[in-house]
Amino acid sequence: MLKVFRHAAQIALVVGACCAGLSAAQPMKGPISDSGPEASLAKVFDDIEHRKLDSALERTESLLRVYPNFRLAHLIRGDLLLARSRPIAGFGNAPSAPPEKVSELREEAIARLKAYRNRPPNNYVPRYLLQMRPDQKYAIVVDTQKSRLYLYANEGGRPRFVADYYITHGKEGAQKAREGDKRTPLGVYHVVSEVPKKRLTDFYGSAAFPINYPNEYDRLQGRAGHGIWLHGVPSDTLSRPPKASDGCVVLANADLQAVASRLQLGLTPVIISNDVEWLSLDDWQQERTALQKQIETWRRDWESGDTERYLQHYAEKFASDDATRTQWSARKRAIAKDKTWVQVRLKNISMFRSPGKEDMVVVTFDQDYRSNNLKQQASKRQYWLKENGNWKIVYVGQA
Amino acid sequence: MTFRPFRTTLNALAAAMLLACAMPAAAEPTLTEVQAHMKQGQLPAALEKVDQILAVRPKDAQARFTKGVILTEMNRLNDAAVVYQKLSEDYPELPEPYNNLAVIYASQRQYEKAKAALELAIRTHPAYATAHENLGDVYAKLASQAYDKALQLDSANTQAQTKLAMIRDLMGGNTRNARTAPSATKPVQIAAATPAPAPAPAKAVPPPVTKAPEPPAKPAEAPTKAAPVAKAEPTKPAATPAPVAVAKAEPAAAKKPAANDKAEADIKKMVNGWASAWSRKDVKAYLSHYARDFKTPGGVPRKAWESERESRLTKPGPISVSADNLVIRLSDDEATVRFRQSYDSANLKSAATKTLVLVHRDGRWQIQQERVGG
Numbered sequence: 001m002l003k004v005f006r007h008a009a010q011i012a013l014v015v016g017a018c019c020a021g022l023s024a025a026q027p028m029k030g031p032i033s034d035s036g037p038e039a040s041l042a043k044v045f046d047d048i049e050h051r052k053l054d055s056a057l058e059r060t061e062s063l064l065r066v067y068p069n070f071r072l073a074h075l076i077r078g079d080l081l082l083a084r085s086r087p088i089a090g091f092g093n094a095p096s097a098p099p100e101k102v103s104e105l106r107e108e109a110i111a112r113l114k115a116y117r118n119r120p121p122n123n124y125v126p127r128y129l130l131q132m133r134p135d136q137k138y139a140i141v142v143d144t145q146k147s148r149l150y151l152y153a154n155e156g157g158r159p160r161f162v163a164d165y166y167i168t169h170g171k172e173g174a175q176k177a178r179e180g181d182k183r184t185p186l187g188v189y190h191v192v193s194e195v196p197k198k199r200l201t202d203f204y205g206s207a208a209f210p211i212n213y214p215n216e217y218d219r220l221q222g223r224a225g226h227g228i229w230l231h232g233v234p235s236d237t238l239s240r241p242p243k244a245s246d247g248c249v250v251l252a253n254a255d256l257q258a259v260a261s262r263l264q265l266g267l268t269p270v271i272i273s274n275d276v277e278w279l280s281l282d283d284w285q286q287e288r289t290a291l292q293k294q295i296e297t298w299r300r301d302w303e304s305g306d307t308e309r310y311l312q313h314y315a316e317k318f319a320s321d322d323a324t325r326t327q328w329s330a331r332k333r334a335i336a337k338d339k340t341w342v343q344v345r346l347k348n349i350s351m352f353r354s355p356g357k358e359d360m361v362v363v364t365f366d367q368d369y370r371s372n373n374l375k376q377q378a379s380k381r382q383y384w385l386k387e388n389g390n391w392k393i394v395y396v397g398q399a
Numbered sequence: 400m401t402f403r404p405f406r407t408t409l410n411a412l413a414a415a416m417l418l419a420c421a422m423p424a425a426a427e428p429t430l431t432e433v434q435a436h437m438k439q440g441q442l443p444a445a446l447e448k449v450d451q452i453l454a455v456r457p458k459d460a461q462a463r464f465t466k467g468v469i470l471t472e473m474n475r476l477n478d479a480a481v482v483y484q485k486l487s488e489d490y491p492e493l494p495e496p497y498n499n500l501a502v503i504y505a506s507q508r509q510y511e512k513a514k515a516a517l518e519l520a521i522r523t524h525p526a527y528a529t530a531h532e533n534l535g536d537v538y539a540k541l542a543s544q545a546y547d548k549a550l551q552l553d554s555a556n557t558q559a560q561t562k563l564a565m566i567r568d569l570m571g572g573n574t575r576n577a578r579t580a581p582s583a584t585k586p587v588q589i590a591a592a593t594p595a596p597a598p599a600p601a602k603a604v605p606p607p608v609t610k611a612p613e614p615p616a617k618p619a620e621a622p623t624k625a626a627p628v629a630k631a632e633p634t635k636p637a638a639t640p641a642p643v644a645v646a647k648a649e650p651a652a653a654k655k656p657a658a659n660d661k662a663e664a665d666i667k668k669m670v671n672g673w674a675s676a677w678s679r680k681d682v683k684a685y686l687s688h689y690a691r692d693f694k695t696p697g698g699v700p701r702k703a704w705e706s707e708r709e710s711r712l713t714k715p716g717p718i719s720v721s722a723d724n725l726v727i728r729l730s731d732d733e734a735t736v737r738f739r740q741s742y743d744s745a746n747l748k749s750a751a752t753k754t755l756v757l758v759h760r761d762g763r764w765q766i767q768q769e770r771v772g773g
Contacts (some may be wrong), residue, residue, distance in 0.1 A: 071549045078545030085535040085542065094546030101550045236551075 015204035036165060036255070037067055037238075038116035040376040044076060045113060056080055069237040072105045072112075088309045104241035111147035112166055119162060120150065126277040128188070128271045129159040129350040130288045130361065139269045139352075140230075142167060142249055143276040144174040144184055146387050147242040149251060150276070151259060158281075163258065168233075168240040170248035174274040176213065176247055179225040184247050185213040188352045188362040189270045191230065205232015206253040207260050211270050216397050217360070220319060230270065232256040273355030285326050291351055291361060291384070294391045299344050307336040315385055315392035340372040363397045427455050433465055442473050442573070460490055476503045487519070491516055494520035494527045495566045501533055502563040510544065513537045513563070528751075641658060645744040662764075663727050666736055666757060669764045670722050674740075677720040682709045690758055690765035719743040732759040 039065045047056035057080040061164040063073045075092055082088050085373070091109075092102035106312040120126075126141045129152045132154040141160060149167045152159035158291045169184040170176070176185035208231035212221045232253040233240055239252050249272070251259065262268070279287065301310045311329050319324040354360040369376040378398035384391045436445035446469050452462045463486050468477035488498040497520035504513035514537045520530040543686045546552065625694040669688065676684035686705055695704040712718070722738040733756070740753040756768035 071551070073549075074545045075549035078541075078542040078549060081538045081545060082542035087539040092546075092549075094543070094552070096551060096552065097550050098547060105549060 030332070036167070037063055037070060037073070038112050041073070041109070041112055042116050045157040046233070053080055053083060055201060067238045069236060072108050075102070075105050098241050104244070105239055105244045108166075108239065115148045115164065115166065118146070119164070120278055123281050125159045125275040125281065125284050126150065126152070126271070127279045127284065127287070128353045128355060129271065129347060130284070130291060130353055131157055132159065132269070133348040133350040133364070135348065136267055136269065136350060137264060138162070140259070140271065140275055142169075142270065144169045144186075144272065144274045146276070149249065149259070151262065165251055165255040165259070166239055168242060168244045170245055170247040171243050173243065174272070176228070177223050181225070182246050184245070184249060184272060185218065185223070185228055186219065186272050186274055186355050187213070187215060187355050189213055189215060189272065191265055191268050191270060193265055195229070202234050204229075205234065206256055207232060209260070209263060209265075214382065216356070216395055217362075220395060221268055230256065230259070269350070269352055271352055271355060276355070287353075291391065294384070295346070295349070295363060298393070302344050303342050305336065305339060305342060308334050313393055315387050315394040318392070318394055320395065321397050341372040344368070360394075362383065409546050420582060428452055430465060431474040437469060437472070442469055445469050446473070458489070460486060460493065465497065468565070471499065471503065471565065476506065479503055491519075491772055492523050494530055498527070498530050498533060498566050501530075501537065502565040505533075505537060505540070505563045510537050510540045514541060529564050529566060536563055541602045587630060662688055662729055662734065662759070666734055666764050667725055669737060669757070670725060670738065670755070673766070674720045674722045677712065678718055680712045680718060682712050688766050690760060693766060694768050734758065734759070734764065
């Protein structure tokens with residue numbers, strides 16, 4: 001038996017090595033999701049590391065009672081059973097197993113354990129959720145590298161962690177740019193609709209929610225493709241490997257149901273990052289305030305009637321759906337001539353920072369415009385980009 | 400129709416003695432007859448006989464077990480499973496019914512049930528090697544099923560189903576000895592008695608074991624008595640009388656290397672002679688290796704033991720016995736030799752650790768005790 005134990009410990013090494021030292025990165029204990037198998041899975045691997053193989057097997061089996069289609073747990077169970085019969089040499093000892101399938105499950109194990117050991121720290125929020133509008137009850141943040149979806153509730157504009165779930169993303173990773181590149185887009189999106197159930201095959205699981213990729217900014221950047229959904233998994237499995245979809249974000253069916261019950265079509269933001277940045281509430285508050293001020297300045301400059309000051313808020317490479325910066329400026333100057341007064345009110349402002357190196361924020365609001373010769377109500381979406389240290393509007397369009 | 404109830408007068412005598420107390424009917428068939436039918440492949444006849452026995456003594460564990468074996472061989476697996484199941488309910492301390500139940504379950508690909516049954520066998524007899532080996536196979540099988548589920552493979556159709564080792568006899572190379580293993584029986588024998596068709600470290604070999612050709616009249620009692628005894632053996636092998644203290648032996652060895660070398664050589668020769676007499680079925684030569692004060696298993700009379708041995712040795716078919724990996728502990732005129740005994744006969748193949756306690760007398764080493772296990 002000793003021999004068996006020694007070998008079995010290598011399972012832990014194979015998977016464990018990948019997770020070692022991660023906890024140091026974010027030492028603060030975060031809220032624990034009750035919604036997934038990770039807690040049990042982590043205990044299973046702890047047991048294996050401590051050579052408590054019987055206990056590991058028991059845990060794995062109770063895990064399987066809750067998640068009968070959890071393939072990763074089946075694989076671990078296979079290893080633990082086989083270890084009772086002969087020495088085994090690591091993770092996934094199925095004699096005739098296609099190596100890529102085993103390595104997919106290993107990736108899943110690593111992803112799940114990493115996410116579990118590096119849960120978002122308390123009092124830290126994703127940098128992206130700068131401001132949710134009052135009627136946005138929840139927001140979704142996806143981390144493709146961590147294979148994780150984080151669900152946040154809107155508590156007076158401040159995001160509160162609700163739950164996190166394992167996800168699958170594109171076979172070829174993130175940063176979608178072209179049709180068929182099997183990548184998941186990175187950016188600020190929202191769910192636009194639900195695919196009627198009768199149109200779904202079992203492959204998509206319990207439901208599917210398209211998001212608005214490519215968004216306005218994606219189009220400006222020449223990114224293409226379509227049909228990026230949040231959806232479920234086939235009924236014969238709990239989950240799919242971390243990188244397996246054609247670009248969609250895929251959740252376990254039960255997890256998707258939990259998320260779906262909180263989705264507001266056309267409203268709930270879905271922000272996809274390949275490495276979520278977390279801000280302390282203080283830092284978050286600072287960024288949020290700075291941007292709010294910037295938007296407020298823009299609004300006031302617009303009301304002021306000083307067109308040049310107003311135009312300073314627009315980036316060099318600004319574009320709207322129908323105008324370049326030059327055309328836009330000319331149009332604005334022309335309009336200003338007939339104005340004696342302008343009043344702009346903004347309601348339902350949301351500000352979502354776009355993931356990535358660029359400092360970019362997607363600002364959406366309902367605009368109530370009144371002037372001596374025009375009254376107009378519209379929903380607008382602006383993309384603000386930091387240009388030479390200052391926030392500038394790089395795009396505006398209908399929301 | 401051949402059945403040979405008794406091959407020798409001695410055997411008959413011993414049997415008669417036991418029959419006298421075992422009672423019931425003169426017309427009642429014996430398990431020996433049943434086994435004779437089995438050996439000849441006359442399964443329906445064997446079944447008929449064993450049913451006759453069970454008609455008189457419905458509780459008889461040996462007979463019920465034998466019936467299970469017969470039904471299994473007739474491929475009436477569900478019937479056999481019922482027999483073993485009830486047997487294990489009545490005698491939960493017996494490992495063999497669990498084992499054979501597991502064999503049936505495994506053959507039906509019900510590996511979880513096989514596993515549960517084997518774990519029960521091992522719970523009662525932790526050193527039960529056949530069950531351990533079977534369990535190893537079942538674990539491997541379960542692992543393979545788990546892998547199938549993990550990787551969405553379908554190896555079930557491509558892999559041969561596991562064949563587990565079935566125990567053919569309950570409590571010993573023959574179907575008798577458990578009964579007569581009274582409280583006096585040393586721990587060793589019962590567990591030892593279980594002939595494993597597979598390597599059996601702490602366990603046993605049919606031969607040196609026991610006695611009594613016929614079960615006595617109190618079947619229900621016997622296994623219960625046997626069981627605690629049997630349990631004791633595997634757990635505390637070291638506790639069994641091993642007269643030679645290691646500590647003493649070593650300094651002696653240091654002082655008299657030459658003498659010890661000779662003694663060891665003599666002991667090796669003696670053990671090999673004993674194994675070879677057994678293999679030759681030379682009863683006289685075989686018995687001559689035992690000291691006159693040899694402690695018979697269970698303290699049965701020497702004569703009864705000898706006749707039992709004779710009947711074992713003279714069974715039809717070749718026997719091959721060998722002893723390997725001898726470990727000898729010497730202390731003056733006494734010695735303990737431990738070795739791996741491989742036993743191979745027509746219907747049984749086993750390997751087990753055997754320990755002989757030897758005494759040097761009349762210029763030669765003689766067997767004073769014989770037990771299975773270290």
